[in-house]
Amino acid sequence: MSHALTPAADELLRRGLSELSLSPTLADPLARYLRLMERWNRAYNLTAVRDFEDMVRLHLLDSLAVLPWVRGPRIADIGTGPGLPGIPLALACPDWQLVLLDSGGKKARFLRQAVMELGIANVVVVQDRVENYRPDGGFDTVISRAFAATTTFTRLAGHLCAPTGRLLAMKGRDADDDSEALPDGWRVVATHSLRVPGLEAVRHLVEITKD
Numbered sequence: 001m002s003h004a005l006t007p008a009a010d011e012l013l014r015r016g017l018s019e020l021s022l023s024p025t026l027a028d029p030l031a032r033y034l035r036l037m038e039r040w041n042r043a044y045n046l047t048a049v050r051d052f053e054d055m056v057r058l059h060l061l062d063s064l065a066v067l068p069w070v071r072g073p074r075i076a077d078i079g080t081g082p083g084l085p086g087i088p089l090a091l092a093c094p095d096w097q098l099v100l101l102d103s104g105g106k107k108a109r110f111l112r113q114a115v116m117e118l119g120i121a122n123v124v125v126v127q128d129r130v131e132n133y134r135p136d137g138g139f140d141t142v143i144s145r146a147f148a149a150t151t152t153f154t155r156l157a158g159h160l161c162a163p164t165g166r167l168l169a170m171k172g173r174d175a176d177d178d179s180e181a182l183p184d185g186w187r188v189v190a191t192h193s194l195r196v197p198g199l200e201a202v203r204h205l206v207e208i209t210k211d
């Protein structure tokens with residue numbers, strides 16, 4: 001069965017994967033994920049982005065563009081919503097183990113369905129508030145997109161990092177440089193400017209580590 005989006009969205013996805021030096025075989029599972037999101041969006045209001053081309057650019061390629069800075073194998077995606085950036089990262093890196101965490105019940109229900117329907121074996125969905133989540137081990141990378149200001153993210157999710165782990169905050173055009181207000185013991189090591197295929201605007205990725 002074909003999982004095509006629209007000809008223009010499929011082409012954008014194929015071209016974007018190539019620009020990011022990722023395998024073209026990812027196009028099919030990523031398209032299935034978007035189709036599922038679009039189907040559930042009617043009842044669950046998962047994303048305000050409804051057009052497939054925009055979803056490819058703003059959801060899939062934006063999530064995958066951070067890959068060079070993500071260190072595995074244990075990743076946590078905080079406030080993942082419909083699975084962003086977690087699901088695209090999990091599909092691209094099947095050897096990593098990802099926890100996708102969101103406090104919302106509808107998000108968690110959608111994610112569990114997506115993981116099952118897409119046969120994704122390397123994702124665990126957790127419905128919890130990040131500040132209450134106390135897993136057994138720490139994560140190599142704790143990432144978030146559109147979750148909170150950098151300082152809030154650090155305060156709420158810092159406890160999830162392994163001793164050598166990093167926080168990665170995905171930001172839009174502005175990196176919201178509130179790094180001076182970071183909790184004691186944390187510092188911004190770098191703010192990376194990213195180009196996302198198909199998007200004009202530059203994105204930022206703030207990398208935070210323990211002192």
Ligand SMILES: C[S@@+](CC[C@H](N)C(=O)[O-])C[C@H]1O[C@@H](n2cnc3c(N)ncnc32)[C@H](O)[C@@H]1O
Binds near residue numbers: 128144
């Ligand atoms: C704006 S959405 C971003 C969703 C997704 N990361 C994206 O980029 O599309 C923020 C998400 O954070 C979740 N959230 C807010 N506060 C949270 C908390 N304290 N713990 C866990 N999730 C939380 C919300 O339920 C929501 O799904």
